[in-house]
Amino acid sequence: xxxxxxxxxxxxxxxxxxxxxxxxxxxxxxxxxxxxxxxxxxxxxxxxxxxxxxxxxxxxxxxxxxxxxxxxxxxxxxxxxxxxxxxxxxxxxxxxxxxxxxxxxxxxxxxxxxxxxxxxxxxxxxxxxxxxxxxxxxxxxxxxxxxxxxxxxxxxxxxxxxxxxxxxxxxxxxxxxxxxxxxxxxxxxxxxxxxxxxxxxxxxxxxxxxxxxxxxxxxxxxxxxxxxxxxxxxxxxxxxxxxxxxxxxxxxxxxxxxxxxxxxxxxxxxxxxxxxxxxxxxxxxxxxxxxxxxxxxxxxxxxxxxxxxxxxxxxxxxxxxxxxxxxxxxxxxxxxxxxxxxxxxxxxxxxxxxxxxxxxxxxxxxxxxxxxxxxxxxxxxxxxxxxxxxxxxxxxxxxxxxxxxxxxxxxxxxxxxxxxxxxxxxxxxxxxxxxxxxxxxxxxxxxxxxxxxxxxxxxxxxxxxxxxxxxxxxxxxxxxxxxxxxxxxxxxxxxxxxxxxxxxxxxxxxxxxxxxxxxxxxxxxxxxxxxxxxxxxxxxxxxxxxxxxxxxxxxxxxxxxxxxxxxxxxxxxxxxxxxxxxxx
Amino acid sequence: xxxxxxxxxxxxxxxxxxxxxxxxxxxxxxxxxxxxxxxxxxxxxxxxxxxxxxxxxxxxxxxxxxxxxxxxxxxxxxxxxxxxxxxxxxxxxxxxxxxxxxxxxxxxxxxxxxxxxxxxxxxxxxxxxxxxxxxxxxxxxxxxxxxxxxxxxxxxxxxxxxxxxxxxxxxxxxxxxxxxxxxxxx
Numbered sequence: 001x002x003x004x005x006x007x008x009x010x011x012x013x014x015x016x017x018x019x020x021x022x023x024x025x026x027x028x029x030x031x032x033x034x035x036x037x038x039x040x041x042x043x044x045x046x047x048x049x050x051x052x053x054x055x056x057x058x059x060x061x062x063x064x065x066x067x068x069x070x071x072x073x074x075x076x077x078x079x080x081x082x083x084x085x086x087x088x089x090x091x092x093x094x095x096x097x098x099x100x101x102x103x104x105x106x107x108x109x110x111x112x113x114x115x116x117x118x119x120x121x122x123x124x125x126x127x128x129x130x131x132x133x134x135x136x137x138x139x140x141x142x143x144x145x146x147x148x149x150x151x152x153x154x155x156x157x158x159x160x161x162x163x164x165x166x167x168x169x170x171x172x173x174x175x176x177x178x179x180x181x182x183x184x185x186x187x188x189x190x191x192x193x194x195x196x197x198x199x200x201x202x203x204x205x206x207x208x209x210x211x212x213x214x215x216x217x218x219x220x221x222x223x224x225x226x227x228x229x230x231x232x233x234x235x236x237x238x239x240x241x242x243x244x245x246x247x248x249x250x251x252x253x254x255x256x257x258x259x260x261x262x263x264x265x266x267x268x269x270x271x272x273x274x275x276x277x278x279x280x281x282x283x284x285x286x287x288x289x290x291x292x293x294x295x296x297x298x299x300x301x302x303x304x305x306x307x308x309x310x311x312x313x314x315x316x317x318x319x320x321x322x323x324x325x326x327x328x329x330x331x332x333x334x335x336x337x338x339x340x341x342x343x344x345x346x347x348x349x350x351x352x353x354x355x356x357x358x359x360x361x362x363x364x365x366x367x368x369x370x371x372x373x374x375x376x377x378x379x380x381x382x383x384x385x386x387x388x389x390x391x392x393x394x395x396x397x398x399x400x401x402x403x404x405x406x407x408x409x410x411x412x413x414x415x416x417x418x419x420x421x422x423x424x425x426x427x428x429x430x431x432x433x434x435x436x437x438x439x440x441x442x443x444x445x446x447x448x449x450x451x452x453x454x455x456x457x458x459x460x461x462x463x464x465x466x467x468x469x470x471x472x473x474x475x476x477x478x479x480x481x482x483x484x485x486x487x488x489x490x491x492x493x494x495x496x497x498x499x500x501x502x503x504x505x506x507x508x509x510x511x512x513x514x515x516x517x518x519x520x521x522x523x524x525x526x527x528x529x530x531x532x533x534x535x536x537x538x539x540x541x542x543x544x545x546x547x548x549x550x551x552x553x554x555x556x557x558x559x560x561x562x563x564x565x566x567x568x569x570x571x572x573x574x575x576x577x578x579x580x581x582x583x584x
Numbered sequence: 585x586x587x588x589x590x591x592x593x594x595x596x597x598x599x600x601x602x603x604x605x606x607x608x609x610x611x612x613x614x615x616x617x618x619x620x621x622x623x624x625x626x627x628x629x630x631x632x633x634x635x636x637x638x639x640x641x642x643x644x645x646x647x648x649x650x651x652x653x654x655x656x657x658x659x660x661x662x663x664x665x666x667x668x669x670x671x672x673x674x675x676x677x678x679x680x681x682x683x684x685x686x687x688x689x690x691x692x693x694x695x696x697x698x699x700x701x702x703x704x705x706x707x708x709x710x711x712x713x714x715x716x717x718x719x720x721x722x723x724x725x726x727x728x729x730x731x732x733x734x735x736x737x738x739x740x741x742x743x744x745x746x747x748x749x750x751x752x753x754x755x756x757x758x759x760x761x762x763x764x765x766x767x768x769x770x
Contacts, residue, residue: 124628125635129679132623149679182620184679309673312666 007136007167008033011100014143016043017176020071022062022437023047024055028075029115030102033167035073047437047466050458052079054430056086056157057456060095061434064417065392067220069096069150070434076102077115080161081122085424087157088126092421093243094218096155098146099127105165106134119161128156134163136171144179153186154307155218186306190323190331198278198302198319199335205276206347207299207354208236211259211288214243214420215281215305215325217413223326224413227280228252230333234343237355239267241282242405243420250409256355260288261556262402265363265565266355268554271296272562273354279303281325284315285421286583294561304328363554363567364406373523375400375475375546379407379447382473385530390442392435394418396428396452399481399552404447426455429472433459436468443471443534450476450503450543460513463539471533472541477548478503485551490576506543513539521545558583612641613668613688614695614765617657620680621647628678629657638663638671642697642740644762654682658765660740687765695765699743704731705754713753720746731756 005013011034015023024047027035038046049055052074059070074083080101090097104113120132129149133139139162146158202208210231216223224247231238231254238248239259248255257264259271271277277299282288284303289295295315302319303311311320321328336342366376379400393408394417395401401418410416417435419427432446446453453474463470483498507517516536520529520543533540555566559580619625626645633640642660661671668686675684687693701722703713710732717724717734720742726733731754736746740763747758 120624121627124624125631130624154677182679183682307673307677309670309677311673313670313673316666 003173004170005173006033006037006170007139007162008037010136010140010171010173011143011162011167012037012041012044013173014140014176015071018144018147019068020044023071023073024049024058024062024434025073026050026052026055026075026079028079028102030076030104030164031073031079031100031162031167032102033164034100034102034162046073047433047462049430049433050461051456052082053085053426054433054456054459054462056083056090056097056099057424057427057430058434058437058459058462059097059099060086060090060093060427061394061417061431062438063095063097063434064217064431065414065435066438067414069098069147072097072099074099074101075115076104076119077117079115080117080119084123084126085422087123087159089419089422089424089427090157091126091128093419094155094214095157096150097157098143098150099157099159100143101159101161102167103132103161103163106163107165109163119159123159126157127159128154130159130161132161132163133166136166136169139166139171140174141179144174144176145181148181149184152184154215187322188306188324188327190304190321190328192331192335194319194321195328195331196335198321199332199339201276201300201302201319202234202236202278202332202336203339203342204344206344207270207274207351208234208276208278208348209256209270209274210236210238210248210278210280211240211271211282212238212244212247212280213241213282216244216247217281219281219325221413223281223324223329224248226326226329226333230329230336233333233341234336235348236278236343237270237352239263239270241285241288241420242418244282245405245416246410246413249411251411258405260285261290261558262406262552262554263556264406265361265554265567266358268556268562268565269358270355274299277301279305279317280329281305283310284313286314289315290556291559291561296562361567368523369547371522373521373526373544373546375403375477375550376407377523378475378526378544378546379403381526382445382447382530383408385527386443386445386534390439391415392417392432392439392442392444394428394431394435394444394446396446396448396455397423397425398449398452398483399485399550400447400449400452400475402482402552403475408447425452427452429453429456429459429470430462432470432472433462433468436470437466444469445471445473448472448474449481450474450478450506451480451500454504457509460510460515460539460541464514467538469536469538469540472539473533473544474506474542475544475546476503476506477546477550479548481550482552484549488551489557490581506541510539510541515539515541517541517543519543519545607665610662610664611668611688612660612662613686614693614763615659615661615672615675616683616685616687616765616767617659617675617681618683619655619657619678620682621653621655622680625655625678625680626657628680629659629675632674632678633659633661633671636670636674638667642762644764658763660763685767687767690767692768693765694768695739695763696737697740697743697761697763698735698737699747699758699760700725701734701736701747701750701755702731702757703734703750703754704756706730709753713750716746716749716753722746
């Protein structure tokens with residue numbers, strides 16, 4: 001059966017074939033034919049965002065909370081350039097996104113036409129791959145390949161640039177099954193020799209630790225299940241990066257909490273003192289390692305990663321295992337069970353005894369204030385009052401993000417959306433929209449700082465238009481909190497431009513958009529206010545006025561190793577040396 | 585194209601494992617990359633090197649399989665063993681890259697470069713240039729009464745040596761192709 005159709009129709013047909021139900025986008029001249037086709041069908045819903053950057057972040061929220069690729073449709077020129085931040089964010093955090101951009105007609109490319117930009121040139125370094133389609137006959141196959149590339153191997157963003165004449169012209173549609181996927185088929189099974197070496201190390205290790213990351217989430221719910229099985233069966237402690245929260249439940253008894261620059265004391269000391277580190281789908285990011293030459297000096301290290309370029313990039317490992325986390329964990333479990341399920345019980349007991357000592361430090365403890373809300377208190381209450389709900393959390397970037405990671409507990413994968421690698425302020429609000437679109441009945445909360453939130457506040461319009469009851473929980477300290485914290489630690493308390501003197505009245509702002517606004521400044525009122533936010537059936541801006549000069553601890557000062565953590569205010573003077581000062 | 589049949593992205597067979605320690609000494613490696621001949625693929629490879637701060641000493645590219653739509657990029661690069669490994673892994677994850685081969689690590693290769701050198705001079709210098717060209721088996725491909733254009737093929741070192749000799753004899757312009765390389769043996 002051959003099917004002739006226009007390029008614009010092909011786009012819709014290919015998306016349908018790929019099982020896409022939602023597209024986040026913004027129309028413009030160069031994508032009008034595709035928008036015309038969107039108008040004439042009912043299979044795919046289109047969420048009209050208010051800025052193309054938000055379209056990509058919303059698609060990230062959708063992708064991260066479902067495991068399916070997020071799809072974006074924007075116009076040429078500024079539509080494409082506005083998407084660049086989102087693409088870079090998705091590349092850094094390995095989120096599968098398919099971005100379709102309009103382009104000026106092929107015969108005008110290179111002529112500096114109206115709204116022309118070299119989209120594939122600009123997005124080449126911030127996509128996993130991209131294509132400019134100059135022939136309608138190749139369009140459908142290219143879109144199918146784009147989905148393939150976005151999803152297989154290490155996931156990431158891809159972009160297909162479609163000139164307007166290609167959208168108008170007709171050609172034969174190639175269905176998904178017939179479209180060649182090309183040679184791109186990354187290896188998913190790990191090397192059995194190396195897996196056996198890892199199992200041998202598991203059997204004898206005295207002080208093991210699992211260090212897991214976003215790769216476990218990307219590998220799918222099955223990988224999280226296998227990880228849980230392995231952790232329970234071996235009894236090893238487990239910590240996770242920011243991106244990997246939820247793969248192992250926060251209520252699990254082997255859970256040490258998040259590690260890294262603002263990670264928990266026990267997690268970082270376990271990393272520093274372990275003799276076997278099992279990295280599952282994490283990438284030794286600089287927020288994790290701290291000073292490289294003092295990173296976990298006495299451990300043998302295994303690294304399971306689907307991306308060969310992540311292995312031995314910054315930390316030399318003893319057992320590199322190239323493959324998909326799910327496949328490799330399955331094999332590790334199989335081999336370990338077949339060899340008799342051995343672990344070094346004696347060593348493990350001593351190791352846990354040390355860890356329990358570290359846990360007694362209770363590094364997240366804080367004293368609630370009488371008159372003002374401390375941000376830690378706000379998040380503890382949010383956690384207590386929303387625990388057990390069908391809950392999705394997104395965050396912006398800064399102190400609130402770290403506090404959210406510390407004080408909220410994640411029991412399942414795909415429940416936590418945050419900008420880890422790129423650290424994109426303005427990510428959280430649109431991401432919450434994407435998650436809410438994918439899960440209309442769930443409780444979706446964006447934990448935000450007021451500065452980050454303002455970066456994409458125009459999305460209130462989207463939330464209202466599409467009846468998305470997203471809760472914007474803003475910890476408002478009238479500061480760029482993390483910037484302010486670094487200026488205090490590193491720049492002699494000269495708070496250069498890290499506060500705003502002209503913040504909006506968030507309650508009135510909510511009302512102006514037709515949403516609900518709640519303000520809370522007294523700890524005594526907080527519980528009631530949070531309950532009010534949750535019971536309201538619609539978007540809410542929650543303006544939580546918090547202590548203005550709170551610092552985020554624990555903290556590994558940049559340039560220092562894991563065992564040089566700062567636990568509280570007292571010891572922060574000159575904590576960052578001149579070498580650390582050049583780092584971010 | 586390879587005797588070793590090393591899978592793209594494989595770490596197990598990586599020559600990296602053959603080294604006992606991580607050395608800080610820089611090495612020069614010749615890397616052959618087989619890529620899909622599609623628009624932008626060279627930009628991807630070059631962008632990778634500039635974006636991540638790797639060196640390119642020499643780079644050549646041309647289609648080698650018209651029906652299979654494949655081009656071969658030969659890159660000579662310098663870096664510590666860790667950087668060389670990173671370069672190969674990063675090249676390997678570019679979607680249109682089919683194969684990455686470290687010819688230096690995979691048991692030696694033959695490398696050749698072609699250069700054209702314009703040498704202007706009269707009398708003794710002109711005679712000397714011709715004599716040296718003969719020793720280096722360089723060919724004269726253009727001549728006027730006051731100049732020659734020599735064509736020389738050989739290793740980059742040989743081309744360097746010839747150019748150094750030509751410089752005092754009136755070398756005025758040089759064009760080099762960059763290195764083409766193939767693994768030795770089957």
